[in-house]
Amino acid sequence: MSRFKFSVGPWNVASGVDVYGPPTRDEIPMKEKIKKFAEMGFDAIQFHDDDAVPDISSKSEEQIIAEAKELKALLDEYNLEAEFVAPRLWFEPQFKDGAYTAPIKENWEHAMWRTYRSIDIANILGAKFIVLWLAREGTLCMESKPPVETIQQLTKSLNLMLEYDENIKIAIEPKPNEPIDRSYAGTVGHAIALGNATIDPDRMGVLVESAHSTMVGLEATHDLAFAIAQNKLLSVHINDQNGIKYDQDKIFAAENLRSAFNQIKVLCDSDYDKEGKYVGLDVKAMRSTSFEHSYEHLANTIKVVKMLEDKVDKFDQAVVDEYVKDGNYEAIEMYILELLLTK
Numbered sequence: 001m002s003r004f005k006f007s008v009g010p011w012n013v014a015s016g017v018d019v020y021g022p023p024t025r026d027e028i029p030m031k032e033k034i035k036k037f038a039e040m041g042f043d044a045i046q047f048h049d050d051d052a053v054p055d056i057s058s059k060s061e062e063q064i065i066a067e068a069k070e071l072k073a074l075l076d077e078y079n080l081e082a083e084f085v086a087p088r089l090w091f092e093p094q095f096k097d098g099a100y101t102a103p104i105k106e107n108w109e110h111a112m113w114r115t116y117r118s119i120d121i122a123n124i125l126g127a128k129f130i131v132l133w134l135a136r137e138g139t140l141c142m143e144s145k146p147p148v149e150t151i152q153q154l155t156k157s158l159n160l161m162l163e164y165d166e167n168i169k170i171a172i173e174p175k176p177n178e179p180i181d182r183s184y185a186g187t188v189g190h191a192i193a194l195g196n197a198t199i200d201p202d203r204m205g206v207l208v209e210s211a212h213s214t215m216v217g218l219e220a221t222h223d224l225a226f227a228i229a230q231n232k233l234l235s236v237h238i239n240d241q242n243g244i245k246y247d248q249d250k251i252f253a254a255e256n257l258r259s260a261f262n263q264i265k266v267l268c269d270s271d272y273d274k275e276g277k278y279v280g281l282d283v284k285a286m287r288s289t290s291f292e293h294s295y296e297h298l299a300n301t302i303k304v305v306k307m308l309e310d311k312v313d314k315f316d317q318a319v320v321d322e323y324v325k326d327g328n329y330e331a332i333e334m335y336i337l338e339l340l341l342t343k
């Protein structure tokens with residue numbers, strides 16, 4: 001048994017399509033995924049606005065509310081919570097040069113409309129916060145937007161969201177690039193600073209994704225620790241990533257076992273589980289995986305977390321402290337390697 005509660009997003013089960021090739025697996029309908037997630041033991045689902053209400057931009061506010069209520073009934077049937085709602089502000093052509101940082105006013109207004117609808121949906125589903133992955137908030141062409149004013153426009157957008165609903169919290173999920181070339185706010189430090197610049201910093205936090213920290217050359221464990229130390233960690237996306245390249249969303253620990261151990265350790269040591277927060281998965285099956293194995297990366301990630309929790313329980317800080325006193329840092333390396341490599 002894990003000490004954690006787990007959440008998953010429907011996009012974690014996908015067709016294998018990438019920018020260079022078509023799907024390699026059939027699409028699975030949303031309702032079927034939700035049923036399967038419940039059977040697998042997940043506690044909560046993460047939603048994009050259009051996962052919850054497909055084709056949201058073409059629908060009226062009344063229709064959106066009605067469909068969100070239907071989804072809430074489905075979740076209740078399976079005893080699942082909704083962890084968060086995240087507006088998908090990177091897909092529509094209007095957002096080609098950013099959403100909150102769109103240089104054209106009507107496009108920015110559409111981004112705000114979708115965000116307000118995301119807050120409405122979150123309230124219906126009982127989710128306490130929305131997640132903003134700032135996918136295109138940066139530049140492809142550096143001169144298309146004046147950077148200082150544009151970053152201020154991003155802060156103004158956050159303030160409007162906080163004013164729209166006096167209870168909603170906002171978690172910014174930073175990522176340094178992809179699809180945008182150069183993000184305006186690509187790290188956990190940027191995300192926290194942005195929150196602190198708003199009218200209500202107490203309702204601003206971050207979602208730390210392991211792979212996104214790796215993509216910027218930082219250690220996910222320390223990003224988690226930094227957010228925890230500032231009381232800003234609202235959620236996590238655990239996964240893995242092979243170096244500073246395209247976003248891979250590999251299963252947790254597949255590339256960097258020691259980092260994965262330390263990420264779980266920092267969550268355990270800070271009592272993340274006792275705060276009722278979820279360990280969120282943001283993992284993808286590889287494109288080469290066949291349809292019948294569509295869900296295994298999720299089960300495997302949870303299994304790995306449990307195994308790492310056992311390692312955390314075996315870890316003895318007193319042993320490390322003694323080695324530190326003695327200046328025997330080589331022994332600390334071996335202590336950790338033996339801990340991870342032996343039963």
Ligand code: XUL
Pocket residue numbers: 086131133173175209237247282
């Ligand atoms: C993108 C990413 C997204 C967000 C949710 O890299 O991680 O799935 O987590 O919008």
Ligand code: MN
Pocket residue numbers: 173209237282
């Ligand atoms: Mn993510």
